[in-house]
Amino acid sequence: MLSKRVQTLSESITIAISSLAKEMKANGEDVISLSAGEPDFDTPKAIKDAAIEAMRKGCGKYTPIPGTNEVLKAIAIKLKRDNNLEYKPSQIITNVGAKHSLFNIIQCLIDEGDEVLIPAPYWVSYPEMTKYASGIPVILNTDESNGFKITAKQLKKAITTKTKLLMLNSPSNPCGTVYTKEDLLELAEVLKGTNIFIASDEIYEKVNYSGNFCATASVSKDMFKRTITINGLSKCGAMPGWRFGYMASANDELNKAVRKLQSQSTSNISSITQAGAIPALLGEVDDEIENMLKSYRERRDYLFKELNNIKGLKTLNPDGAFYLFINCKEIEEDSMKFCKRMLEEIKVATVPGVAFGLEGYFRVSFATDLESIKIATQRLQKFINNY
Ligand SMILES: Cc1ncc(COP(=O)(O)O)c(C=O)c1O
Structure with missing residues (x-):
């Protein structure tokens, strides 16, 4: 019934994961979503x-x-x-x-x-x-x-x-x-x-x-x-x-x-x-954008330091955007399996590297408040210890 054209399309894994995390949250589960690619700030x-x-x-x-x-x-x-x-x-x-x-x-x-x-x-x-x-x-x-x-x-x-x-x-x-x-x-x-x-x-x-x-x-x-x-x-x-x-x-x-x-x-x-x-x-909200950048920088620096301290994880410090792309090859090559287990076991939503064309990595978004990022990092540490 469907056109061949539309059948060539795959669904966006990032949207699928952030929707699943939102659904789990709505059902009362204590999920921290580090999967979404949208600012946590309100529109100026x-x-x-x-x-x-x-x-x-x-x-x-x-x-x-x-x-x-x-x-x-x-x-x-x-x-x-x-x-x-x-x-x-x-x-x-x-x-x-x-x-x-x-x-x-x-x-x-x-x-x-x-x-x-x-x-x-x-x-x-x-x-x-x-x-x-x-x-x-x-x-x-x-x-x-x-x-x-x-x-x-x-x-x-x-x-x-x-x-x-x-x-x-x-x-x-x-x-x-x-x-x-x-x-x-x-x-x-x-x-x-x-x-x-x-x-x-x-x-x-x-x-x-x-x-x-x-x-x-x-x-x-x-x-x-x-x-x-x-x-x-x-x-x-x-x-x-x-x-x-x-x-x-x-x-x-x-x-x-x-x-x-x-x-x-x-x-x-x-x-x-x-x-x-x-x-x-016209640049009228540049001060607010600058404040958002300050927050992103603080979160990025926190995550960069803490995640690189977790044995088996390795990440570069990004020059831009609000993501860390983390190497987890020492622990798990199969990024989908890794992220699925993470969501099920510690209720932290991230996106598997395979969605972006590279296995052995996962993406963490820091467009989320620092408090949640800190809790998610602690959970991640335990998850990796037990993996
Ligand atoms: C690299 C990149 N390009 C484009 C977009 C789409 O942005 P928009 O919301 O303006 O459609 C995104 C959104 O996640 C993105 O990450």
């Missing part, structure tokens, strides 16, 4: 006020497909101010979260048999979206010893005549890897003279502890042309449920195609969300 007041004000003024009509002039201008200002990127408002499209931006881009660029280069560990949706577009995910395995970054040499080796798109995610989920300007320039050198696009997923941009984030499109003129910049406010604006993402590209043919696809699927994103996003894009 200025964002809510702007949305309420827009509703009062009667913003309930359809907006243009890519977004209102005001929101597109605010995104252009943000991209110039924060990332030194000169996009015209007409080169920007708002989408129902960055996930939707990525989905649209892949649908518009990828034909049957086209290859999409995906560094692993990867965000769970990249290979699935590629398969849904009949493309071929080509996984580039990275190494912990290299901070989970792909190298120029590796990229060069992976390119074929079928390569259409490279997915880059910096800061990354699940490893917190940040590609510096130098890293990006090395990759840029390999891509010179090719027709390969880059989808640069920068959704964790402001959750950056070392200040080393660099927008992919900003490193050279050539990279500006081939890169589609993807960002949003789910993580950095603490508004995941509002569904605000956007893409910006210098390629007007692609922009036109995405607008067409969106006109036949979702139309514009919520007009209320667009209005709420404007203060965040």
Whole structure:
């Protein structure tokens, strides 16, 4: 009955685990969820006020497909101010979260048999979206010893005549890897003279502890042309449920195609969300974002120290995002088995590395209060002692 296309899709393991943890909690079980990829902070007041004000003024009509002039201008200002990127408002499209931006881009660029280069560990949706577009995910395995970054040499080796798109995610989920300007320039050198696009997923941009984030499109003129910049406010604006993402590209043919696809699927994103996003894009909640970052840093430093003290666990200190990707190979290679037992025996929800394309690891999210993180760490210590 179902289309072959939809049958190629797997369910998101991360969403499945966080839903199970929520269900167990609702049933009265003492579950601590370190699985969710959403900030534990409430959306800043200025964002809510702007949305309420827009509703009062009667913003309930359809907006243009890519977004209102005001929101597109605010995104252009943000991209110039924060990332030194000169996009015209007409080169920007708002989408129902960055996930939707990525989905649209892949649908518009990828034909049957086209290859999409995906560094692993990867965000769970990249290979699935590629398969849904009949493309071929080509996984580039990275190494912990290299901070989970792909190298120029590796990229060069992976390119074929079928390569259409490279997915880059910096800061990354699940490893917190940040590609510096130098890293990006090395990759840029390999891509010179090719027709390969880059989808640069920068959704964790402001959750950056070392200040080393660099927008992919900003490193050279050539990279500006081939890169589609993807960002949003789910993580950095603490508004995941509002569904605000956007893409910006210098390629007007692609922009036109995405607008067409969106006109036949979702139309514009919520007009209320667009209005709420404007203060965040204009930097009016930067102090609150800075405070969130302080909390994330404190939790990251705590976990980094405590987890590395548990015999058999090993983790890098991430430069960005709010996850630790922990090596548990000495204890268990089968990450699904490990995380399942952890949830059943000590009621701590984490995500197995296999969901991100790498066995022998698990992901812990620290977008949860420090108190819960401390209790979860104590439970984990006991769990490992008894494993
Ligand atoms: C790397 C990455 N990209 C994109 C998204 C999707 O974000 P949004 O909520 O804007 O759709 C997520 C969410 O978890 C993510 O981790």
